[in-house]
Amino acid sequence: MSAGGAPALGLAERFESGLDAPICLTWELTYACNLACVHCLSSSGRRDPRELSSEECMAIVDELQRLQVFYVNIGGGEPTVRRDFWEIVDYASARRVGVKFSTNGSRITAPAAARLAAADYVDVQVSIDGASVDVNDAIRGTGSHAMALRAMDHLAEAGFGPFKVSVVLTRRNAGELDRLKTLADRYGAQLRLTRLRPSGRGADVWDELRPTAAQQRAVYEWLLDQGEQVLTGDSFFHLSAYGQKLPGLNLCGAGRVVCLIDPVGDVYACPFAIHEQFLAGNVRQEGGFTSVWRESDLFLDLRRPQSAGVCGSCGFYDSCRGGCMAAKFFTGLPLAGPDPECALGHGEKALAARGHRPLPRPSVNMSRRAANGSPDAIVVV
Amino acid sequence: MAVVEAPGVKAGALADAATGFDLDGAWRLDPQVALRPEPFGALAYHFGTRRLSFLKSRVLVDVVVALADRSSARQACREAGVGERELERYGRALATLAESGMIAPRVPA
Numbered sequence: 001m002s003a004g005g006a007p008a009l010g011l012a013e014r015f016e017s018g019l020d021a022p023i024c025l026t027w028e029l030t031y032a033c034n035l036a037c038v039h040c041l042s043s044s045g046r047r048d049p050r051e052l053s054s055e056e057c058m059a060i061v062d063e064l065q066r067l068q069v070f071y072v073n074i075g076g077g078e079p080t081v082r083r084d085f086w087e088i089v090d091y092a093s094a095r096r097v098g099v100k101f102s103t104n105g106s107r108i109t110a111p112a113a114a115r116l117a118a119a120d121y122v123d124v125q126v127s128i129d130g131a132s133v134d135v136n137d138a139i140r141g142t143g144s145h146a147m148a149l150r151a152m153d154h155l156a157e158a159g160f161g162p163f164k165v166s167v168v169l170t171r172r173n174a175g176e177l178d179r180l181k182t183l184a185d186r187y188g189a190q191l192r193l194t195r196l197r198p199s200g201r202g203a204d205v206w207d208e209l210r211p212t213a214a215q216q217r218a219v220y221e222w223l224l225d226q227g228e229q230v231l232t233g234d235s236f237f238h239l240s241a242y243g244q245k246l247p248g249l250n251l252c253g254a255g256r257v258v259c260l261i262d263p264v265g266d267v268y269a270c271p272f273a274i275h276e277q278f279l280a281g282n283v284r285q286e287g288g289f290t291s292v293w294r295e296s297d298l299f300l301d302l303r304r305p306q307s308a309g310v311c312g313s314c315g316f317y318d319s320c321r322g323g324c325m326a327a328k329f330f331t332g333l334p335l336a337g338p339d340p341e342c343a344l345g346h347g348e349k350a351l352a353a354r355g356h357r358p359l360p361r362p363s364v365n366m367s368r369r370a371a372n373g374s375p376d377a378i379v380v381v
Numbered sequence: 382m383a384v385v386e387a388p389g390v391k392a393g394a395l396a397d398a399a400t401g402f403d404l405d406g407a408w409r410l411d412p413q414v415a416l417r418p419e420p421f422g423a424l425a426y427h428f429g430t431r432r433l434s435f436l437k438s439r440v441l442v443d444v445v446v447a448l449a450d451r452s453s454a455r456q457a458c459r460e461a462g463v464g465e466r467e468l469e470r471y472g473r474a475l476a477t478l479a480e481s482g483m484i485a486p487r488v489p490a
């Protein structure tokens with residue numbers, strides 16, 4: 001009950017019905033990348049010639065400022081390869097639109113780190129996917145472990161403060177979590193552990209790299225112990241069905257509190273959902289991002305109550321909410337129903353029962369080499 | 382993310398930590414915090430700690446905004462229409478905000 005006496009909606013229900021503007025937004029500045037990680041969620045590699053211009057990027061920042069979006073998660077591709085990267089970051093900070101950007105570290109030189117340390121409203125996430133060189137480099141490519149550590153050295157030496165060490169949980173690094181935490185601690189940084197989704201090139205390696213059921217359970221216990229010390233971007237809320245909720249919002253925010261702007265201005269419900277079915281519009285259209293966020297049919301639809309399917313009878317639905325929409329979609333499971341990695345094992349059963357229909361493919365693939373036989377083409381919709 | 386439960390809504394685990402708020406002290410919103418009005422109340426983001434909080438009632442938002450130019454938190458609550466019996470619950474919500482650095486004590490003018 002609020003002070004006015006109106007019946008209270010839970011916070012999750014309020015968020016699921018949408019906000020006037022996203023809480024945070026992922027903005028991938030480019031599909032260009034100097035690495036070729038096997039699990040890249042955006043299938044990055046080459047630059048798309050239709051990429052937004054500097055002027056268009058600044059106009060987006062102006063719009064985000066008007067919408068009072070507190071911060072954007074800038075990613076890619078490797079965002080720092082854009083020639084106007086620093087200009088965009090400075091332009092955003094000057095307007096108090098906070099920037100948190102993800103990088104593989106290749107361009108975080110000593111001067112770049114010093115520049116970052118001096119900036120207000122800028123946060124950095126350095127990606128690394130294993131405490132050991134072997135585990136990391138098998139996923140991110142030869143030399144990428146050293147590259148990330150060099151960036152972390154520079155940030156620590158420049159006195160940046162607690163930057164983020166960003167790790168995607170896989171079968172290979174699930175046994176290295178304590179070591180990864182120690183690594184982050186050594187730099188005065190904060191560990192961020194997120195879920196591997198079958199999105200982008202991640203679809204090709206998901207079966208082989210996703211944590212086993214036993215690992216998943218152990219990771220859940222580990223995260224409970226760590227509490228708010230380890231960030232997760234709310235990506236493990238489906239694991240709340242093991243018992244206790246993890247810290248965070250515990251809902252799928254796609255199109256409701258988060259979304260993605262991709263390098264050509266396409267707006268998707270979530271950075272892990274680059275597919276026509278989740279494409280809401282483009283910032284270049286009349287009304288810009290604001291009208292896509294507020295008026296697109298897709299987003300309005302996502303904000304209406306969703307069917308829980310067979311999850312409706314599950315005692316954990318309140319906190320698990322059927323898990324991740326993108327994970328279900330790209331594994332060919334119905335959106336109304338359990339997550340493929342449902343803590344109670346219902347996802348495994350659904351995966352086993354799904355038959356041999358072809359799985360949906362992402363609508364963008366800028367991989368330098370087509371990954372595992374996937375079409376090397378851009379579908380324009 | 383920290384969730385500031387509105388007074389009147391079951392406050393969950395976060396309320397336990399929140400005790401002993403100085404209602405008679407002078408407070409203000411931290412200058413590094415941005416408030417964004419929403420139909421349910423407001424979102425508050427602290428650019429220094431990068432914490433996000435949810436203020437789940439408009440009355441609480443009114444209180445928080447008023448803090449800076451009222452002699453005490455109690456006064457700000459009263460003017461926002463918070464009754465005597467609700468005061469304790471608002472105190473708890475303010476304590477949670479103080480703990481996460483969203484509001485801070487100020488030397489009264």
Ligand code: SF4
Nearest residue numbers: 252253254270324326
């Ligand atoms: S689709 Fe998955 S990754 Fe995207 S917001 Fe929903 S739960 Fe999170």
Ligand code: SF4
Nearest residue numbers: 241311314320339342
């Ligand atoms: S059955 Fe559905 S709601 Fe229940 S734990 Fe599994 S995915 Fe979550």
